[in-house]
Amino acid sequence: MRLVEAELRTVALPLVTPFRTSLGTQTVRNALLVRVLGADGEEGWGECVAEDEPTYSPEYLEGAADVIRRFFLPALFAVPDLDAAGVAPVLAHLRGYPMAKAAVEMAVLDAVLKAGDTALAVHLGGVRDRVRVGVSVGIAPTLDELLDTVDRHVSAGYARIKLKIEPGWDLEPVRLVRETFGAALMLTADANTAYTPADARHLSRLDAYDLTLLEQPYAPDDLYGHAELAARMETPICLDESITSARDAARAIRARACSIINIKPGRVGGYLEARRIHDLAQANGVPVWCGGMLETGLGRAANLALAALPGFTLPGDISATARYYDRDITRPFELAGDSMEVPVGPGIGVTPDPEALKDLGVNSPLQVRKPS
């Protein structure tokens, strides 16, 4: 396609309950959306998963919007025939900002696939029409409230429960959930980098609770620390924040810093790099699963397509819309048993509802046109 115009806008989706992790508490999801238009009327949508503040990753929403407008779009307008695979190479000389790059690539991918009447799952090589999904449970005010929340999600059918942990909220909640819900519950824990290697002995006590994995206990750049912990613990170590590219994934696998990888397309620069990590992990016998960033229906639809690839053997953080939002900008996504259906429509399979964009929008769309 020949890219002629793009639009950037932010929508604010209030969360149905606050979401607390070791990084902080979230009550609203502000999402940056990218709409691209081609010369032949092609239209595509992308979502940037950067958050308001640079806590989970160095990116933040306003910074992502700025780099897209100031640098990415002018570089892409200069390409006479752009396809999705061309986006990353054109932007490669501009360092960093994987979440901003992923959003733009996703929009181009959606536009090109919609124009060609191909579903994203088919394009990526998906082999499933439904994927098992889990839910990520925040740090609760009390243990009783945690048990109530987990009970609700288990009753709803989720295939896996992930508990957010931090120092002071780890062994006890994990033990209680394991004892209350029994050995059959697939249970994991995610620390979002809240520990250091000085906590290795303490973390090893989690081995008593048969977790499917322990996610990102240490700082993103501490591959060596994760490798030592992986050697010490029976619980498999899974990396999230540490993996921002296929090259990172190769390094982490070789260093034995993890035996499972959480793949988030935004964190790694897009769905195409996400597929490369999937392929590499599969070649190395490393299971992967699709992470979540409290996406709107746009990112949720695309994540379901990614999770249809064969190496995504563990349930992803792709929960039903209602777990986070009363109202989304697309149709809601629902749980069917312990699974969700992979969208079959062209592109990412959904488009935002103009009414919802208007009602939830926090700014008017910023239009950026190719200079004539």
Ligand code: SMG
């Ligand atoms: O989309 O269900 C979701 C959120 C899943 O826990 C989730 N994501 O580290 O995996 C993670 C977190 C990152 C976002 S909260 C800081």
Ligand code: MG
């Ligand atoms: Mg995580």
